[in-house]
Amino acid sequence: MIVPMKRLTLVALKADEEAILQALQRTGTVEVISQADVSDEKTGDEQLLSQVQRFESAAQLLKRYGEKPPMGPKPEMSAEELFASMPESVALMERTEELDKTLAAARSEIEKKETLIETLLPWERLDARIEDIHATRSVRYAVGFLPLCAVEQVEAAGFAVEAFPGVRETAVLVASAASEYDEMQRALKELDFAEFNFPAMKGTPRMNIRALETEIASLRETEAQTVNALETVAKQRTLLLEGLDATSIERDRARSAAAVEKTTSAFILEGWVRADEEEKAQKAVAGAAEVFSFETREPLEEEAPPSAMKNKKLVEPFESIVTMYAYPSYRGVDATAVMAPFYFLFFGMMLSDSGYGLALFIGGLLFSKYMKPQGGMAKLARVITYGGLSALICGPFIGTFFGMNWNDIFHTDIFPLLFDPMVDVMPMMLLSCGLGLVHMFTGIVVKMYMCFRDGDPQSAIFDQLSWILLLTGLILLFAAPALKTVALVLTALGGGMLLLFSGRSKKNPIMRIGSGLGALYNITGYLSDILSYVRIFALGLVSGAMGMVFNLIGGMVYDAFGGLGIVGAILGCILAGAVLLVLHVFSLFINTLGAYAHCARLQFIEFFGKFYEADGRAFKPLRFNTRNVILRDK
Amino acid sequence: MPTESQSIFASLTPNDWGIIFTMLGVAFAAVLAGIGSAIGVGKAGQAAAGVVAEQPDRFGNCMVLQLLPGSQGIYGFAVAILILIFSGVLGGDTSALTLEKGLSYFAASLPIAFGGLLSALHQAKVAVSGIHMLAKRPDGFGNAMMFTLMVETYALLSLIISVFLVLFA
Structure with missing residues (x-):
């Protein structure tokens, strides 16, 4: 059968709002009807929303580092235990994010350095220090790549060439007298010369490559340590999932709070409550506040209450x-x-x-x-x-x-x-x-x-x-x-x-x-x-x-x-x-x-x-909605 | 030399022809419906993989939708087996298979062969759309499944006629 609904109007002091909402959420009996246009206003739950997302991505991330959790039921705990673990899970989440950042930084640094090595590699056998290759009063240099067969032609033209043949092209250092510089440029251009600029560094290319390799090795060390740390953290992944659930619960409550109309000192909560749970809801409110008005009435003809179904356990x-x-x-x-x-x-x-x-x-x-x-x-x-x-x-x-x-x-x-x-x-x-x-x-x-x-x-x-x-x-x-x-x-x-x-x-x-x-x-x-x-x-x-x-x-x-x-x-x-x-x-x-x-x-x-008349919508009370743990009644 | 091939056909008895057509029927039922389902499940699987790549928790629902165009192949397979059993091929006694009987079994395979083939292909299109819908609307699984099942009805009707024809051949 479809459970009869009652329209609830709850008025209480603003100071008691949080306590009342908490108590109601615990019973899971009231669906709050939004009074404010929530989407337009600042709902105040943005921080919680982002925290939920941070928990989600942290848990997603750790999935890669931990062992697959064993098959079995989700952990059972009471709401108190769930909330008690919050500071711990937030800390774990922050630690995970930090480790992830370290890891990403190390990896991008490694990649950068590897690219650098790759650019330097054709010049590995060049004995000159990079900072020394610059124009002097009498000598001009051109650094770059030539097609494999073109080196001889440059030599034939009378320029000094130091060549390091590679697979597809030859890395060359061409020197000319300052007076012949333009001529050299012209000759090289005809031979499809591609100019190369050394990155700003000191020492020979070989020295630089060795130094970079050492740095990469130490970065790799950091990477491995971070992965290790992540693997250790991943053992506590369930804590993140608990944090996710706890934060989701808070976010839901914040959303309901945003939906409630407020004056300077009081708030008015409009909602639907199942007729058979009215008393339960009232008791919960009474337990959380002393001054309040809890009034219910039958739904009006033009109102569309949500549908909740109640059936015998068998069906x-x-x-x-x-x-x-x-x-x-x-x-x-x-x-x-x-x-x-x-x-x-x-x-x-x-x-x-x-x-x-x-x-x-x-x-x-x-x-x-x-x-x-x-x-x-x-x-x-x-x-x-x-x-x-x-x-x-x-x-x-x-x-x-x-x-x-x-x-x-x-x-x-x-x-x-x-x-x-x-x-x-x-x-x-x-x-x-x-x-x-x-x-x-x-x-x-x-x-x-x-x-x-x-x-x-x-x-x-x-x-x-x-x-x-x-x-x-x-x-x-x-x-x-x-x-x-x-x-x-x-x-x-x-x-x-x-x-x-x-x-x-x-x-x-x-x-x-x-x-x-x-x-x-x-x-x-x-x-x-x-x-x-x-x-x-x-x-x-x-x-x-x-x-x-x-x-x-x-x-x-x-x-x-x-x-x-x-x-x-x-x-x-x-x-x-x-x-x-x-x-x-x-x-x-x-x-x-x-x-x-x-x-x-x-x-x-x-x-x-x-x-069948199927234009109903589900009754979605404010309640403890958990995905990763099973909440036990106290 | 056309005479040679003519003589091969001429040497076949009506019983041989009966067996040949029965076998053709078995092959038609299994192959055509199977092709339809293979293509259908394949296409739906591609769509499902795309959705699951982004939303891993949709796997279960996507897989159910992916499997729906797979039933035609099974129907075709069931009809093929029924023909094998009822014609006596599976039991080894094919002496009663006249040309007429063989043609009847062949005809019996046609509804599920073609009904299965085409309905699987079209069911797959609905399944693909349903899977895409699931990516946007997680609670749309029931609707997506119903849309896809609407096509299935015609495969089932083909199956029933095929079964009738086998049993009364």
Whole structure:
């Protein structure tokens, strides 16, 4: 069901604001409605926002340096413990950032120096000191690169050349008399001379290269030390994640605080609170402040409260399926409880293998117990667990056990108890469509309920019940010729109601019949909806066929070792077992995915299409929202 | 020498022709639907890798979307196996495979072969778009999955007709 909401107006002293918000966040009962245009104003949470980001990037960074955390549930702690570790985690975050900066600086320095060495390398054998190569009164130098074959031509022109041949070009130091400088320049230009400027440094190139190499070595040392330090820090990475969660909690509260209207000495908090948690919220406020006014009222007609769903523990996991489609409208209905049995049944029929069902069931239970998933993941895990149970039950009726025929296992001929989808194709298809019809009728009945509830019995009878009558009549007409009169009466009644009353708001009789005909045309939609349920049969067939084929392959592997006596038998068993394990895990994965998705589709399109009002939004109270730790109640 | 090849065909009995067409059907069902799924899953995988590169925590959702165009290949495979079993090829007894039977099995493979091939290709386009949507809107997984599943319906319908044709061939 959808939990009734109340509109809360809380007025209290500004001095108590932080304490009250903290207390409310702890209970997680109130969604604050923003009064200020938060995006425009300075929200005051910018520092927290950047801290959240810094925690995030630090944690991301350390991921590279630490070992992968072992599989297991997230750490559990109380809120106090989480907040107590804050100073420590901030320090760790700052240390990580510092180390990262050091590392980046060292690396860029190394890169710079390596580039420098590379530029100097062609001149390594030049014995002159770099600072000495400059024009004197009588001598001019040109430093640069020439094509490999051009050196001789320069020499032939009568200039002194010191050449250091490289792979692609030759590094040259050309000297000329000051008076011949222009001539030299011209000659060099013709030979594609590329001038080179030594970086500002002293000593021979070789000396410089050696010095740079030493510096790089020491930088590398720093780099290695920093990486080591990061690796040490990474061991405490969970602390960063805790800090991230704690900061996120503070940021959320700061956002809510920014959304609250303030006077000089008081603040007014407008929000939504679940009717069943009103008292809890009030108590929390009373515990945090002495002077306050806590008033609630029913939501007004024009207000759109958020939707929160409350269901029995058994069907609660299926809320995750419903919310995957959309949140129900606050004034609509929560379809979870009605949908759950159908989802359960269809999932089992689509998977239709007891072995796979057993694997999912046990796997799901173990996952829930040992990994302690939270929130949506926990619900999904339980949906899958239920699905496994359903497949386990459906197996003997319409399916197999790990692709094996039940009769081969028990040496009987009574299985499958209902139909073998590969032999009794028509009955299996009819069963699928029949269940689909029940599913759709349930949807129509829910819509009728909604119409009655909203004081519109005419719609309930003429627009909804009429379809049930018409479809039942039509089906009886074909399926049970003995009941022909009943069938005809039902068909006529349903069809007549649709024809005559669909356009009951229209005065003009021709227009009215026209919209009646339009409504009747919808029968095509119902037919295609019914046919859509054939997918139950199809997916069941595929999972059965896949299991069977994989067993055949396993058998072939075993048979391949048939002639080798006892050793062959053992080898065959091991190999066939390994092959079977891999193949069945694959099949289980694919078929579970198919069952999960197609079941959801049947709910969303064929079922929800009949009645569901999906324009709700989720109730998002201010609460302790953690991603990396599980918060324990005190 | 055309006469030689003519004589090869002339020497085939109707039973041989039946086996040939049955085998062709098996190949068609498995290969065409498989090609569709391979291309589809491949394209969706590329898109998924692009998104996961930026947002590693989307991996699970992206992978589910990537896998959706993969089902056609499995349907084709299932039909291929059904033909192998029901025609007796897998059991080793193919004596009852007349030309007529063989052609029927061949026809049975066509719906899933072509329905699977084309629906996988188009489903992949939706899956790719869905994965891109996921990059922008993390809570859009349910919607993206539904859009992609809409295409799947037609692969399933092809599968059902193929299965019918195999069972009643």
